[in-house]
Amino acid sequence: MTTDFADEARSRTARLLRMAATTDDRVRDQIVEYATTTPDPPPLGPHGIQTRGCGRCRRTMWAQRDYWVCAACGHVEDS
Incomplete structure (x- = not known):
């Protein structure tokens, strides 16, 4: 068992x-x-993680x- 910090x-x-356990x-x-070719998701916001396709x-x-x-x-659009 590991701690949250670890x-x-x-x-x-x-x-x-570790999650795959294979x-x-x-x-x-x-x-x-x-893992090395995809970016990390952003921190979880108040509405969870929301995604959509880039235009x-x-x-x-x-x-x-x-x-x-x-x-x-890196394209940015208003909500």
Whole structure:
């Protein structure tokens, strides 16, 4: 059992590998690739995590207060 502090100190990759709980090297490699090639989600806001498609690059936009920010190209739109 780990404390919340220890869990927060782990990297995103380590947390994903721990959640997957697999020893399959192929699956673990896929998880590592995913974690290193996708941005971290923003901090959880009061309405949870909200996403939509980016009109510019078609990747994922995250709701950030009164704006939408694309995780891939950085495009910003008003809510």
